Amino acid sequence: MPIQPKHLDEQFAKCYGEPPRWVVRAPGRVNLIGEHTDYNDGFVLPLAIDRAIWIALRPRDDGQVSVYSIDFNQTKEFSLDNLTDEKSGWIEYIKAVAWSLQEAGLEPSGWEGILVGDVPLGAGLSSSAALEMAAARAFAAVGNFDWDPAGMAKLGQRAENQWIGVRCGIMDQLISAAAVADHALLIDCRSLQTRPVPMPSGVAIAVLDTATSRGLVDSAYNERRSQCESAAEFFQVNALRDADLELFEQLAHELDETVKRRALHVITENDRTLQAVEAMCRGELAALGTLMNKSHQSLRDDYEVSSNALDTMVECATAHDACYGARMTGAGFGGCAVALIDASAADEFAVKIAVDYQQKTGRTPAVYVCRATAGAEIITGAGG
Numbered sequence: 001m002p003i004q005p006k007h008l009d010e011q012f013a014k015c016y017g018e019p020p021r022w023v024v025r026a027p028g029r030v031n032l033i034g035e036h037t038d039y040n041d042g043f044v045l046p047l048a049i050d051r052a053i054w055i056a057l058r059p060r061d062d063g064q065v066s067v068y069s070i071d072f073n074q075t076k077e078f079s080l081d082n083l084t085d086e087k088s089g090w091i092e093y094i095k096a097v098a099w100s101l102q103e104a105g106l107e108p109s110g111w112e113g114i115l116v117g118d119v120p121l122g123a124g125l126s127s128s129a130a131l132e133m134a135a136a137r138a139f140a141a142v143g144n145f146d147w148d149p150a151g152m153a154k155l156g157q158r159a160e161n162q163w164i165g166v167r168c169g170i171m172d173q174l175i176s177a178a179a180v181a182d183h184a185l186l187i188d189c190r191s192l193q194t195r196p197v198p199m200p201s202g203v204a205i206a207v208l209d210t211a212t213s214r215g216l217v218d219s220a221y222n223e224r225r226s227q228c229e230s231a232a233e234f235f236q237v238n239a240l241r242d243a244d245l246e247l248f249e250q251l252a253h254e255l256d257e258t259v260k261r262r263a264l265h266v267i268t269e270n271d272r273t274l275q276a277v278e279a280m281c282r283g284e285l286a287a288l289g290t291l292m293n294k295s296h297q298s299l300r301d302d303y304e305v306s307s308n309a310l311d312t313m314v315e316c317a318t319a320h321d322a323c324y325g326a327r328m329t330g331a332g333f334g335g336c337a338v339a340l341i342d343a344s345a346a347d348e349f350a351v352k353i354a355v356d357y358q359q360k361t362g363r364t365p366a367v368y369v370c371r372a373t374a375g376a377e378i379i380t381g382a383g384g
Ligand code: ADP
Pocket: 053, 069, 071, 072, 089, 090, 091, 093, 115, 116, 117, 118, 119, 120, 121, 122, 123, 124, 125, 126, 127, 128, 129, 131
């Protein structure tokens, strides 16, 4: 049974005097492996986590969208006839999706409802993509649109890029829209083809938030992107996705030392991601864990996007008996690590890692033990 936060129906009934017509849900995500590969047309392997945004709603026929956010304790409204960017916080994500639907020639209609979530904000678990995909699911329910996960993810990405002004790839929206319960999702960032990959039984995913911010990220990200582009040009391929180790070994001695290491990360990370899929399918947890550890080393030494806090967190995690492997996840320089752990020891692991990390760094981390859930869905209500 899909989950729903307690009391959301009741809250809705209290506000509107009847039960909601629909309750929709869209999850946050964490990337298991495949880091800094997306903009190289490569592979990523995220999973949707059991933390999500929920919206309980009913249709309106006056072209207005009105939403009460429980977490912000605010009601905000806008008219679909005249979408304007008022830079007014969380409602802009819903407006952005309405705009993107209109740009795609769909005709979203109005609704009102209540919004609540438990994806931590700004922690690297993509609460923004969860909100966008929940909004898209709501508009699709009200407008009776077909739910095409990849199409809706692209609309969400466009909303985030162009309305919110955040440059992001397709991964966050696509995993939130298209995830399958108890599976990770291999995404080919060139074709946008997806393949659900079963999570081996008996494991849990721990997201380990270092409680450090991601300050350097923008300038370093742009620099890494252009280094990858120049490496692709050097190897005479469209993107580093098309280079392999053989080509690298033939030619890399002529390449600038730094660019060479950047390319090596991307080429080996794409390989590791595909190997991780095989390991998962065969239930080879030790092999999967080793790939994650190697991914971290490559991000730390060759791509140089880790940080002391991330390295310390990964060391704390991998020192624990219950941990198969761990790595930084996300753009880097702070934010979260992800660890593959034995589910039966998850609680003990979470407590121990928090203590160890705090002792070593003086910072209090957040630890989220997660399992892989389904993507955006209607969990109450008929149709759509
Ligand atoms: P993240 O890394 O979590 O995606 P972002 O800064 O991209 O961080 O997005 C966070 C923003 O998404 C919040 O500032 C808020 O506007 C919106 N948001 C996320 N979760 C909620 C929620 N539960 N209720 C309302 N708005 C939310």
